[in-house]
Amino acid sequence: MTPDEFIIRQISVFSENRPGRLAAIAHALEEERVNIFAFSIAEASGFGVVRALVDKPEKAHARLTEDGFNVAFTDVIAVRMRDEPGGLYEVASMLGDTGINIEYSYAYSGPAGAVLILRVDRPAEAIERILSAGKELLSAAAFR
């Protein structure tokens, strides 16, 4: 596998911080039969960005844009981590030791284990470092 295959397209949606906005996004995705694997909300004063990993990112992008939202794709990577104490430390310290900065991160834990989604400043190096340490990265195809 080439490193590019581990770059996953997260959809980022600009949203005002007011009641009903997340519901509007979620409803649009439901109507398009888009499944959400993981998502998080980052907020600033009065507005936020809804970030989501979905099974059909292009479809989600098209529909939300059509509904008037500001939507962009952002490249992230997803690392499988041990679902036990120390699992997060292992991945975070590995990147920190190499001087790779984590801009933001969120995680989910499912039947197939825990997954850490990372937005880093140098994705190619991060991919190389994680793979060489023998850790598993999820490919973009895993989210289809």
Next chain:
Amino acid sequence: MRPDELEHLQLSRLRETIERVQHVPFYRDLLAQEGVRAEDIRTLEDLQRLPFTRKQDLRDGYPFGFFAVPLSRVVRIHTTSGTTGKPTVVGYTRGDLDRWSDLIARNLTMVGLTENDVFQNAVNMGMFTGGLGFHYGAEKVGMTVLPAGTGNTRRQIEMIDDFGVTAIHCTPSYAMHLAEVAEEMGSDLPSLKVGVFGAEPWSDATRNDLQDRLGVTAYDSYGLSELFGPGVAFECPEQDGLHIWHDSYLVEIIDPATGEQLGPGERGELVVTPLVKEAMPLIRYRTGDITMLLEDDCPCGRTRRIARFSGRVDDMLIIRGINVFPSQIEHILMALPEVGDQFMVYVDRNEHHLDEMTIHVEVKRQYFSGELADLARIQQKIVRTLRDTLELRTAVQLVEPGSLPRFEGKARRVVDRRTNV
């Protein structure tokens, strides 16, 4: 004319004006009340001892209350449109008409028009001062004048092409319509070279558009009926601010809230004392229009300019004691590429009785990277740019594209939610 000669002329004409207004009961009473006589005016600084004249005063004098000469000496009357209440009536003696057309002729000469030009005057020829004002001004230059009026746009375009019209005067909005119809008719109006546009505010974006589409150099013309009509201020070929004929108009910029005079570079209300009006002399007339004196001299060598107009005093907001014009906010926001075309301004008074201004803007789609940090940077940039220009801290709220109201006709972008305390 040397600066001291000009000042001497202004002063003697100001004294004449004060003597002339003694024939108007309104001024006779007002000046007596203030205790000011013509001989008290020794320098131009003394102008500040004189009271202002407001639009409402003229309305109260309807119809002929402000005429300083008997009606037998008034050879023409114009009126303002009077959208609210009674129109304002203005009168002219024969000498007034002569001086007024001279001023317009000077302006037209300033932009290079001569007796070899063909001038299409495409504005209303009736009570509106812009019609006959330009008609006689252009005739005075010796141009071939077409009193085309408004309407029948296809015929207007045929005249431009068939008569080889080189200069046109109309409102900027009618010019835009002319451009559209000319494009439909397949004419690119090859003879036109100068466009004189006035009677409505228009932006530099409109100027570029009109210049491209009509193939003209577009000049801004400013005037108001109370000061004869058009001809008060006009752009020179530098197209950077408007020149005023200081021998005929004494100009001040004031803080509309306090009446204090402001210096060059400070935006405020234009106040004009016309110096050569006979039938209807006025003192310190408050135009309600917002501009400023430009600090530097014009490369053309003519006297001091004022900036293009940026709104009306009626729209002014006072936030924590600072005057803010919605047009200033618009100007700042439209110069930022990340910001969409719409905006809203909300003014509130917080629990400490301080005014808070919050501006809602949409971020253009192409500037949304998906990163919160980039949005925060855009927000900070808008806050900083507003603060630097307005000298006022404002809150900026980024809202979703398409969520702000779209206005047809006059936009209502300011919501003042302050209640009196």
